[in-house]
Amino acid sequence: MGEGGTSGFCRRSGSKCGRWNPTAEQLKLLSQLFASGLRTPSTGQIRKISALLSFYGHVESKNVFYWFQNHKARERRKLTPPSSSPMFYSDTDNRVAPEPERVMETLQLFPVGESSEAEELRMHAHCRDDTAEPVEPPPLDLRLSFL
Amino acid sequence: MGEGGTSGFCRRSGSKCGRWNPTAEQLKLLSQLFASGLRTPSTGQIRKISALLSFYGHVESKNVFYWFQNHKARERRKLTPPSSSPMFYSDTDNRVAPEPERVMETLQLFPVGESSEAEELRMHAHCRDDTAEPVEPPPLDLRLSFL
DNA sequence: GAGGTATGAATGAACG
DNA sequence: CGTTCATTCATACCTC
Numbered sequence: 001m002g003e004g005g006t007s008g009f010c011r012r013s014g015s016k017c018g019r020w021n022p023t024a025e026q027l028k029l030l031s032q033l034f035a036s037g038l039r040t041p042s043t044g045q046i047r048k049i050s051a052l053l054s055f056y057g058h059v060e061s062k063n064v065f066y067w068f069q070n071h072k073a074r075e076r077r078k079l080t081p082p083s084s085s086p087m088f089y090s091d092t093d094n095r096v097a098p099e100p101e102r103v104m105e106t107l108q109l110f111p112v113g114e115s116s117e118a119e120e121l122r123m124h125a126h127c128r129d130d131t132a133e134p135v136e137p138p139p140l141d142l143r144l145s146f147l
Numbered sequence: 148m149g150e151g152g153t154s155g156f157c158r159r160s161g162s163k164c165g166r167w168n169p170t171a172e173q174l175k176l177l178s179q180l181f182a183s184g185l186r187t188p189s190t191g192q193i194r195k196i197s198a199l200l201s202f203y204g205h206v207e208s209k210n211v212f213y214w215f216q217n218h219k220a221r222e223r224r225k226l227t228p229p230s231s232s233p234m235f236y237s238d239t240d241n242r243v244a245p246e247p248e249r250v251m252e253t254l255q256l257f258p259v260g261e262s263s264e265a266e267e268l269r270m271h272a273h274c275r276d277d278t279a280e281p282v283e284p285p286p287l288d289l290r291l292s293f294l
Numbered sequence: 295g296a297g298g299t300a301t302g303a304a305t306g307a308a309c310g
Numbered sequence: 311c312g313t314t315c316a317t318t319c320a321t322a323c324c325t326c
Contacts, residue, residue, distance in 0.1 A: 019306055019317065036291050040311095045294045066307060073312060074305085144183050147192045166302055166321055187314075213303060220316070221301085 020063040025056045030067055039072050041065075167210040172203045177214055186219055188212075 022030065029052060033041075041049060046061045053059040169177065176199060180188075188196060193208045200206040 021306085021318095033291070038291065038294075041294070048294050063306080067305095069311080070306065077312080144180070144185060147185075147188070147195050168302085168322070210302080214301095216314085217302065219314095224316090 020059060022053075022059070022063075022067070023057050026053045026059065029053060029056075030064070030071070034068065034071055039068065041068060167206060169200075169206070169210070169214070170203050173200045173206065176200060177211070177218070181215065181218055186215065188215060 030049075033049065038045070041064070043061070046064045050059050050061045050064045053064065177196070180196065185192070188211070190208075193211045197206050197208045197211045200211065
């Protein structure tokens with residue numbers, strides 16, 4: 001039954017994972033740290049964090065470092081003002097909660113007696129009644145110059 | 148259960164949406180833009196493009212962004228098949244963890260035997276199937292001060 | 295109805 | 311630090 005070692009990485013079938021895949025616990029911890037105000041942990045911080053995460057599964061400092069980098073960039077990109085940069089988008093989701101960059105001194109990760117508040121629901125279900133799709137009549141003008 | 152909704156994604160079958168599905172017109176436009184040489188449209192470009200596509204159906208900038216990303220990557224991937232050599236990454240990069248094996252310094256925070264495993268499953272999340280974590284020592288006491 | 299293919303969506307890793 | 315590449319998952323869609 002023990003197919004493949006119990007490496008902390010692979011989690012799927014036959015997939016040669018070369019990529020770290022954080023578990024829910026690890027993700028939670030990271031999110032908490034991020035929410036605490038931690039944005040760019042130093043090498044020392046990273047080491048400690050990875051040590052903690054390591055308990056839940058194999059993880060390297062590299063992963064932690066990348067995670068923070070990506071998370072920060074992602075958050076920023078999602079709420080970035082219109083600029084002349086090849087950034088992301090901003091159309092329907094731009095509700096940024098004014099999060100004061102206040103580093104909490106003490107953060108607690110409650111393992112019990114806590115209602116799950118983390119809701120990751122971002123899938124908008126807008127089923128359009130496609131009874132008949134009449135060919136829309138917009139004259140298409142394809143020009144890059146226009147953009 | 149009449150849908151009645153006149154706004155949404157699905158354009159073909161009565162499939163409940165969840166995913167954006169570009170129409171022929173939208174696809175055509177995108178393809179033309181891509182053929183024009185546009186590979187990574189900026190935020191402005193994306194916005195305009197989505198505005199155009201929006202005429203044919205609901206579409207968000209996010210979709211446009213993803214489309215270009217995927218299309219480029221896919222084209223490239225399809226054009227790079229003669230690589231019979233399993234190119235493996237040289238693990239000699241590691242620019243973020245130039246750190247020797249130095250872990251478990253003075254970490255002491257896995258105590259307590261409070262057994263309370265309350266983990267909820269997300270219905271629409273990736274299969275982060277952390278199959279059977281042998282041991283879960285989760286009373287987590289996190290403190291930034293500790294870091 | 296099950297399986298395969300195509301494609302959108304998400305995220306980790308890395309470049310500049 | 312912001313952007314881009316690469317890998318993977320999830321789902322739509324088509325075929326059998």
